[in-house]
Amino acid sequence: MRLTMLLDMVADTAGDRIVVGSRAGGITAAGLRDRARAGAAVLRASGADALVYLGVNGPAFPVALFAAALADVPLVPLNYRLGEEQLTALLARHPGAYGVGDEGGGAALRAAGIAAVDAATWLATTAERPVDEPVDEPGDEPWDPERTAVVIYTSGTTSAPKGVLLRHGNLASYVLGTVEFLAAAEDDAALVSVPPYHIAAVANVISNLYAGRRTLVLEQFSPDEWLTTVREERITNALVVPTMLSRIIETGSDLAVPSLRGLAYGGAPMPGALIEKALRTWPEVGFVNAYGLTETSSTVAVLGPEQHRASLASDDPDVRARLSSVGQVVPGVELAVLDDDGVPLPAGEVGRICVRGDQVSGEYDGQGRAVDDDGWFDTRDRGHLDASGYLFLGGRVDDTIIRGAENIAPAEIEEVILHHPDVVDVAVIGVPDEEWGQRIEAVVVLRDGRALEAGELRVFVLQRLRSSKTPERFLFWPELPRTETGKLVRRDVLRQATLS
Missing domain, CATH: 3.40.50.12780 (ANL, N-terminal domain)
Incomplete structure (x- = not known):
């Protein structure tokens, strides 16, 4: 069609x-x-x-x-x-x-x-x-x-x-x-x-x-402008990312939205405390968590309004946990959690989230379709399904940082930082953040005998990248954890950085 x-x-x-x-x-x-x-x-x-x-x-x-x-x-x-x-x-x-x-x-x-x-x-x-x-x-x-x-x-x-x-x-x-x-x-x-x-x-x-x-x-977007528009235009349905919802709920302004019946969110992890507060602030609003990718023509799984309310009200830990899920697969899409060999995993086991169906493109200009012989497209998200088919995300297979619903490639930021004459090595990581989903931090190794202040390096990056891609914190280490072949062990960087 x-x-x-x-x-x-x-x-x-x-x-x-x-x-x-x-x-x-x-x-x-x-x-x-x-x-x-x-x-x-x-x-x-x-x-x-x-x-x-x-x-x-x-x-x-x-x-x-x-x-x-x-x-x-x-x-x-x-x-x-x-x-x-x-x-x-x-x-x-x-x-x-x-x-x-x-x-x-x-x-x-x-x-x-x-x-x-x-x-x-x-x-x-x-x-x-x-x-x-x-x-x-x-x-x-x-x-x-x-x-x-x-x-x-x-x-x-x-x-x-x-x-x-x-x-x-x-x-x-x-x-x-x-x-x-x-x-x-x-x-x-x-x-x-x-x-x-x-x-x-x-x-x-x-x-x-x-x-x-x-x-x-x-x-x-601004919280006050959003609230004003909802009221003046009698908005019944809205779409936000978690960062926007956080700013709206925490604005301190009049939060009355009498016309609003549905609020969809997605694009980044939703902090549990935030969605619970939003549900209690607007109990008459139907919340929808939509999970999808560009390659899948948008949504492939949904946690609907009644599922939100049932999870919030339940004393059953399994039902309550579903508030942290992205719901169940939409009609017309098949979803499976596969291991690295393409074998489907049972409920509860974490693996690669793969999808197939007519809405799934999985195709890149000049590169063809990135699907396997059975038609599965690897989303490069990790996660698991529970016994009732609710999908829980477990982070990216790759290292993409998702900040405020925006996918940010660490390599792009690392390349800029490495252009500083005093820098010899760098790793950019995404650290969990209540407001943005993830915040950007950089671990930097300086050349021997060089000294560099974090503020100076931040200005250097800001001159070349917009603020949303500039690390909020710079750490200076004598070296980065790498394998014998020189591959960066990014998970070790993240673990050590969060302890600093």
């Missing part, structure tokens, strides 16, 4: 329903389809082979998503927070693209030789072009769901981002398997607080649309 068929279904059935933006002046389902058709005409006239989106989230994003789908080119949302060198390298992979960006993003796009407009111009253009302008369809051949709809760059254990290819079939399968068509009431509204280069942004556009729910984006 082509993604635009989801839009067609909603526009044909509930075309007057506002699905994007505020209650006053938002875009209707029919209007979104008209804009997508106009945007597709722009893309086809430009000869673009992709649409690169480089800016904050907002109404321009869903228009870009469906315009690209209709024009049969992939949408490529890029991280506008990347450093200049890394962003330039990614833009160089899409020389034939058309760009939509904010002020800074537009400048970067044009510097890369990509024709670009800002988000306001994109919205104005797609609103004013004749919507009956012919848009070429793929021809008489049957639509191929294997065509690429979205390319999302994600950084794993190395500093080089990988482009995850999400096919139309992957994304459509996710929606059809997890969302009921037009199940939302006409006045339902979802508040999304994630950037457009995150899989959750794409998933929320298509899933809320299919449900018939209006989606509103909070471009710059």
Whole structure:
């Protein structure tokens, strides 16, 4: 199924329903389809082979998503927070693209030789072009769901981002398997607080649309702004990461959210004390813990509202423990915990979390599909299933640091620190943190006879990386634990650092 068929279904059935933006002046389902058709005409006239989106989230994003789908080119949302060198390298992979960006993003796009407009111009253009302008369809051949709809760059254990290819079939399968068509009431509204280069942004556009729910984006998160928006826009459903929830609950402001019925969270480990406090603060709100990856088109396991409440109220330790789980697998996805030889492990035993199903891509640009002969995709997360099929995460197989729902590669930070002339060796680790999920720390070995203050090194890193990737603490050791072959024993670094 082509993604635009989801839009067609909603526009044909509930075309007057506002699905994007505020209650006053938002875009209707029919209007979104008209804009997508106009945007597709722009893309086809430009000869673009992709649409690169480089800016904050907002109404321009869903228009870009469906315009690209209709024009049969992939949408490529890029991280506008990347450093200049890394962003330039990614833009160089899409020389034939058309760009939509904010002020800074537009400048970067044009510097890369990509024709670009800002988000306001994109919205104005797609609103004013004749919507009956012919848009070429793929021809008489049957639509191929294997065509690429979205390319999302994600950084794993190395500093080089990988482009995850999400096919139309992957994304459509996710929606059809997890969302009921037009199940939302006409006045339902979802508040999304994630950037457009995150899989959750794409998933929320298509899933809320299919449900018939209006989606509103909070471009710059703050607890007070979030609470104000929920109340003024009568938000019924919202998506946050644990760090955001912590700031909201601890803000000290009026926490009344009378319209809110559902709150989904994910992207990073949720501290147990925080979710318990949130459940008691908003007992009428249905909390949902969603676990998924870019490579799986978003959610593959869910801990639903009733499961949250039952766990909180239970005296049974096994049931109570489920509040720390990510729930049970969603329909249409198979999940197994395998050992290193690919053999399924029994309940309670920790191994590699692997998934398969139509929504699972597991495919990287230029690298092919990373699945085994049986179709299993290794998420590189470790975990276990309990006897009732609840999934518990046990950390990454690799060394990726997850800070505030953002995957951060230690190698990228280590490379920067090693450029300091006084540094001879370094290990960057993620240490458990109640607010961020993990905080970044660095263990540094200096050259003989050199002296360096932590503050000086922090300034050095800040000049090259943004603050969220700058270690909060620097430790100075005479040497790092390494094997005889020179491999860093990162678990030993973490253990010793937490004792320092």
